[in-house]
Amino acid sequence: MSSMITGGGKSTFRSFYDSCIAPAFYMDYRSLAFGRVMVASYLLADIFFRALDADIHYTQWGQFPASMAAPLLEYRFTLHLFNGSYIFQLFMFAMAALFAFALLIGYHTRIAALLSYIMLASIQNRNVYVLDGSDDYNRMILFWFILLPSAKRFAVDAVRTQPTYTAQRIIRNRDVGTLGDKTMGGGAQPNQSHISLSTLGYMTQFTCIYLFTALLKHGDDWHVNLNAVYYSLNLREFNYGLTWTLLQYPDFLRFLTKATLLFEYLGPILMVSPVLNPYCRIFSILGFVGMHAGFGLCINIYLFIFIPMVAVSTYTPSLIWDYFDRVITSVRERHMLTIYYDSKANDVQQLHEDGIFVDESAQQHGEELKSRYFSVQFDGDIYCDYQAFVVLVSQSWLLWPLQSIVKTKPCCQFLSTICSAFVDLFNSRDSFGLKQRKQAINNTSGDKRSIGRILVTIVIPLIFILYVPYWNYNGYRRSLDATYPSPKFATWAYIFKADQWWGMFAPNPPKYSRWLAVPAQFENLQDVDLLNDLKQVDYVANPVYTFNSGQRQRNFLMSVIYHEEIRLNYGRFICRTWNINYPNEGYGKLKTFKIVLVQRLTREPGDDTPNDYFKEDIWTHTC
Template sequence: MKFLELYFRKTFTVDLRALAVMRIWLAGIVLIDLGIRATDLEAHYSNMGVLPLYVLHQFLWFPQLFSLHALNGMWQFQAVLFMVAAVFAVFLLVGYRTRLATIVSWVLLLSVQNRNPLIGQGGDDLLRMLLFWGIFLPWGAFYSYDAVKKQQPDLQENTSYFSAATVAYIMQIALVYFSTAMLKNSPEWHTDGTALYYALSLDQILMPGGRLIYPYPELLRFLTLTTYYTELILPFLLLIPVYNNFFRMVVVLVLLGFHIGISLTLFVGLFYLINIASITGLLPGPVMDWIDRKLLRVFRKPYTKEFREIFARITQQPKILSFQVSLHQSIIEKDNRRYIRNVLVAGMLLYCIWWNLGTTHLPVPKMPEGSKWFGYMFRLNQHWGMFSPIVFRDDGWYILEGKTEQGTLVDLNQQGGEINYTKPASVVSLFKNDRWRKYSENYLFVKNGYMRPYYCHYMMRIWNESHPGKPINQLEVIYMKEPSLPDYQVSVPTREVLCSCALAAE
């Protein structure tokens, strides 16, 4: 047992300053995410949009799910919740009532994600889990209003911290990459090396950096195999108890380059920023010493020598023995709470590990359906199936073919221009943001056929409201399907009408 305790302490101890940097970064991402989502309050979160509440509850809801955003279908109600979330995200950013700010930010993030699952992606799951584990982490100990107010000199001398929550945080990162590698069990990932070729063949997510490397098949094969084995092997570096600082920095630098590369080649929204933020908490003490000295010391109030001396005298004077006794009792109470918290976190971590490994092809028993309610309630359910087991092949682009009262056909995606079935120069530019791109991806699946009429009617209504001089009375959502073929072959696009809607006859 002593050996096991020593192993865990050497492997899963983190620097409190690094946790604080991660807190600040994640709070900033929450604010950015709220800003992006707020541009579609009506479309994505109201009964007038693409997913009314009754449709959500009929097709996408579990009894265990929770969402304040699902209590009302008016966009004004959503706006209020968004403002509350923004306020607490700012509190988290500056470290004011940090634990409370973390809890509220997590609850409201979980709530808004549950309101519209059709626009979610893997980065959302990671952001949600990081905030969840952050509830149990003291990431307000540095670079925060709380730290300045409390003026705890002991934290100035020792910035190392270990608990069940640090184990959960590091294991969460390891699970993300190991699980996604295990799910990539097709030859295109670990033998043929064609996965990145197919990913860059998707015009819906292709970025300029991807266009530059796309013509080089050998380079793409090398990068594919490198990606697979990086995700497979890198997590184990986090579990090595010796040369801990060195291996942590290897993980941080490799994943930093990895996600910057993804952002330059593929349109993934906030996914890369969330993943980069997740590894900042791994920064070792010597690195944080330099960052603290050069960049961040200005953000926290230094503790003076005089204050330290006063604190030492207070805790040592016999005349305040009663203070010392109460302090001792307080420490015992804190130890008891810490023990309970560690047991609770350890149990939830084991639950998450079982959930993750049970989704892969490893010989691990699947989690019983009767045990999943807990995961759905607290949204501990995870599936890191990015481009797995194979990369999506049904590429193409959308045409919103509207018919005016005069019988003229216009494309709403081209600001009402003449219908043109030629592929746009940039398919990515058709999407307002990554939320709409993800929605359009889900729109393709036959199992999601229920969602199609609501989008069709929404787009027709919005067009008519904003173009009263050029209204349409009919709309067809057309997908120009261009499946990705091997060896740079180009398929002939086919026209598929996914949905057709019209104004009701008067």
């Protein structure tokens, strides 16, 4: 009797797992790979735009020198304080870009993700006054890619560690989609879906972002009069695009307020729905993309628009990938392309073991296929070496726009040299052979591998699964009651950069717009605004610098409004800029300037009376 009960219990649990847990909490390996590429691409864009102003924000002679940054670190760390020179900062950005590129192509993926996370945390800690909510979002999403198996597909690591699968996947693509696993929803292939504490942790983090974003919006403008979107669109330092059109429809804005708040609650839940999960995920993904794209059409928040789109890409259901597999298979069958790798090699079986497919008919083509590296047969013609590479680029659904570039002679010479060096390097069996790599792995300590596996797959994910909701809940409680105690282990959260805050436009959007004007007196030019292309000071006109100075500089200038401690060094930076770095003989030397805070009150909906403007001198500086 007991054995029957036990057996029945196992069957019941398995049934519950297959019907509820697996369809809701899985992530497709292809989606994880796609998310990895998106995260790395976002990192590269962020690095690029930060590097444009590296001398302003991260050097000793910038707006925020090391002497000010060091005392604010407390338990945080930053490698960017080792040297305050411009060259060193560019070197650090180059290293960050290198790690992000390694993450993009999936080369030593976990290490690349870890190093990218360290570099991202370091640059964020170096200057906290240029940060906004997108930085927390980016950092927390990147953290989970240290733990997620995002290199199983579309990665160099997939070729290095799973050669047999890769070869079969490329050559026998016509079988894709025929091995569906109904428990994964949408016909996922048996080994395409992944469930672990890491996937659960990623979903927990994503849910916390939007759940606590919604909870923190507990003001009347979100729940009673529904004017939150109206006040958000009236922020002169942010609004542009469709703002003025939407402001003509106050009832529609109230609907958007209600819809935004509702979707921030329901969107993450739909991602893990056990019923019709693929379709719920598609609806939720489109909802998040549409919501943030809508924000971007009305409010200038720079890269903040894109990081949520990056985050939801990892939820892409399997049926989407299976559909694309069928389409690509159909195209490949119409335009058959065969790759012959190392056609001069005699040990064809050895190449098969290394994950390289060599068609048996290669021997029939004789001299035509005797290339140094590889050959391609396409539409009856045979191409060798670099010409074969050009054909592959032209037939790639991702790289085809580059075919006109790779056909040029300078590009041909450059890439041929690079490829020749790399191929010769990797063909060296003594250093980089797959058998040697496998042997080296087998010779390492099994105990160390087991400990590392337990840390990555169980201990670290479990700690963050428990702590991230606790941290966010604590922040929510403190937003309601300032006397509520700070979270436990906050020091460790700051060290590992797990601290986060999702309170944009919470509890209500501001009912005023704030920006700066900097009226200056040169020797030969008077009363011009340094933040408005040296035009005459106009305190009523919409600010220009908030749209043309870049995300980081705008954030820093907004910090100048609220943080008096950075105004002195900002003033010194202005004097150096105009009198030393970029002097103008026509204007003469910059003598004095003021930093003026301009505030514009937003009228209630339906009130057409002119807006009130106030200005206050918050800093006076003499050069």
